[in-house]
Amino acid sequence: MDRDTRAETVAVVGMGAVGTALAGALAAAGHDVVACGRRPLDRIEVTDGTGADAVTSTYPVRWVATPDDVGAAALTVLATKIHDTPAVADWLAALTAHGGHVVAAQNGVDHVERIGPLVTAEVVPALVYTNVERTGLGAVRTRRTDRDLVVPDTASAEPAVALLEGTRLAVERSADFRTAAWRKMLTNVSANPITALTGRRVEVLTEQPVAELAMRVLREAVAVGRAEGAHLDDADAREVLAWLQALAPGSTTSMLQDREAGRPLEHDGLTATVVRLGDRHGIDVAANRSLLALLSAVSP
Template sequence: MSPGVTGRVTVAVVGMGAVGTALAGALAAAGHDVVACGRRPLSNIEVTEGDSTATYPVRWAAAPGEVGPVALTVLATKIHDTGGAAEWLAVLTSAGGSVLVAQNGVDQVERVGPLVGAAGEHHRGTDSAGAGSAGTVVPALVYVNAERVAPGVVRTRRSDRDLVVPGTDEAAPVADLLAGAGLAVERSADFATAAWRKMLTNVSANPITALTGRRVEVLAEQPVAELAMRVLREAVAVANAEGAQLTDADAHEVLTWLQTLAPGSTTSMLQDRDAGRPLEHDGLTGTIVRLGDRHGIDVGANRTLLSLLSAVSPGASATR
């Protein structure tokens, strides 16, 4: 996406789960040409927020060649499904364009960059001579609480921010487009710290809700809150060892924020466990454990959660 792009653009969404469908709905509502990429046919998506439900038309593409290069690609697969999106990313960004990485974790650029544009063609073993620019990878922290009710149907619970992106010139055109679609977009001058702060929500709320089978209200119960704080403090120590700027106050703020979410708010990992899908534990809790071991940090609470999550997660699949 070039600086200053305005008006209607084509946006390809790879990963039409809860987050992908919610973002697709906002973009379609703003008049953009939204392409739902994947095996499951979709001609419309339905988004419910509060008492209001709206339906938006989308185009469906079963293969990358049915779309070609686009101005913006939204990658909303789970971390462990990123490799399965490689062909989509290479084709959709073969003439440049931008990729909004709407995934969890703290390494979105490192994870997705090798799959984009000319780099993606090389990754696939394809001759990339004459290919377009490498494309722009824009990592995003997703705060929209989205619940997938059925294919192409989501319920959202919005707060004061929907997405956080880097406050860089490179990310500005994508941020402008998203804000123009009615999304509350925060531009962070210290995105690394912001990403680790979001990681705090993921490594506390996701594992605990998935293992208890309960929604975020469970985090308000005292024994569970105490466990969540141990998990959060370990993650803060790892984050700071990795160069972030977090304190114990951040751990308390994250837990307080989670405890004040709208009743019924869910997590992606709980939804995946309820649906019998592979869990994202390796990319979240597993990251804390691996980095904790690298830095010699005691991450016992996260290690226990990782063991339990590994035991309950179905075998990982190559595609979503």
């Protein structure tokens, strides 16, 4: 293990791209990782980087098929898409029957409100910045950024945060998590819809007409975030777009991967949230509303 952290049993619900990447990091740190889901897995494969510099590592996991087969876990990682959360309520109830912590590695800005009623555990939101691409069942490719996870800097989250910090992940603590969540929301409501609708990876955001559209989307989301209590301004919109444009070539988004695979898109928890809250606060969100209409039309 990278740090002096006692090995724990960690259950991962949602073994998609993000869930598999986090499972790999936790297994590499010596934890007993339980993969929860329908498809059998006894090992996972994580490739860091691309080309000649890529390094592939394989880690063992324990697979359980139903909530009846799993006991309580010290830590549960929830890595499903927002709209799939209700479908795993039985898993969450079983895993948190005796308390513990749930790391909600999901998009959105309402992790605690959305997941809290489903568990008897402390919900710790985690904003995922690592760019992860699923390459097969139990296999992912990661493109590391300047940070991997952003988590709340609170005493109640400490046990889960300490466990995550004992891995190879770069974990950043935020004292103003509301603002941090909205900053992450900015990346999601711009890059996700535009890549999914164009069928192209993040390089599309460097093209001038697309960049101008992304900036309109971002400025609307900044206004909504400020109305919701986040400390954001126009500089945040510019910085987020610049960060997205500087991502490694070939970086993808979760929504583009879902569209390519014919899966439902996560627009209701992202773009629709900006539109709904914008309407509540009387903010013009025309660009986000247009993207939402198109996403609704193409989502299975």
